[in-house]
């Protein structure tokens with residue numbers, strides 16, 4: 598007797614359907630048991646790796662690298678060739694969305710991102726549109742598919758986006774700024790205009806992240822890098838409220854597998870309970886909060902990701918092991934922890950220090966997972 602279940606499936610199809618062979622990262626996000634604490638590192642593909650700098654030089658610029666799916670795949674895989682990381686993150690940038698909206702992104706060496714046409718006038722804001730990711734952000738989706746294929750079911754792939762609020766910061770300010778004064782003035786003087794931008798961004802982020810899932814992303818992370826500069830009530834109204842909408846509209850099960858969502862508000866340590874209320878699976882923590890205290894507050898509502906101070910990575914193997922052990926000890930026994938830095942790895946980090954950290958976390962964490 599034959600049924601559709603008997604049809605043999607090739608390995609690529611099986612990989613596309615099942616959990617990766619190393620699924621510790623996905624399990625930790627879902628607060629399921631794992632034999633050790635999985636680790637990945639924000640900006641794991643980046644300027645601290647000489648091979649990244651070589652590929653970037655070949656691409657001509659950072660943006661050219663992002664826009665070329667072959668090269669974006671190449672740099673995504675570079676840290677995985679060196680280190681036993683438990684997850685991959687597609688190489689791209691959060692600013693692809695405002696670029697797709699026509700704001701004219703470019704990077705000035707040593708100064709970071711800049712927009713040629715920041716949003717200042719009311720008519721510019723009224724004309725803002727939600728880009729179709731399958732058209733305007735095709736290159737990112739192609740990179741996601743290519744990386745997923747190249748991973749061959751070994752480890753899971755993370756897709757990502759900026760939060761509606763953090764994207765708005767760059768769109769209004771037009772550049773990285775330490776205080777985002779233009780944005781804050783708009784928030785207090787013309788909240789209606791900022792809300793209009795945030796509504797468009799929310800729809801753009803939802804469409805973009807769901808398209809990344811379709812293309813092969815197995816977990817999602819939303820970077821709310823600047824939410825922490827807001828007052829408590831402004832955070833609720835201008836960032837968290839839109840994170841709620843994003844979390845509610847994301848595809849949470851795809852091909853029979855859960856797609857966990859990580860929300861990271863840098864500087865959001867005071868608001869963890871409210872972040873958990875969004876229904877995200879995990880909360881990213883910066884290094885300013887004790888992860889044990891965070892765990893007590895969040896309880897069973899979400900897993901935690903973090904939170905080693907990235908500056909530790911500039912020091913010695915002894916200090917790295919010591920500080921990694923401290924984070925593991927603060928979290929304590931049990932599941933639901935993904936190890937990471939509290940923010941992106943510095944370009945001045947010696948690559949061998951990343952090796953030291955990964956070895957330390959894998960080795961030292963096992964005893965916290967024994968039943």
Ligand code: CP3
Pocket residue numbers: 638639640641642643644653659686687688689690691692709710757773820822941
């Ligand atoms: O984590 C990864 O490996 C994936 C790649 C990734 C990049 N940017 C590559 C990148 C991710 C997840 C981001 C997110 C991102 N981009 C954020 C949120 C996270 C955070 O860091 O807070 C933000 C705010 C941006 C915007 C952005 N992109 C800035 C402010 C800069 C300049 C900062 C700097 O370090 O110079 C970038 C450039 C950028 N994005 C680089 C990389 C590897 C360095 C660019 C280069 O090669 O010159």
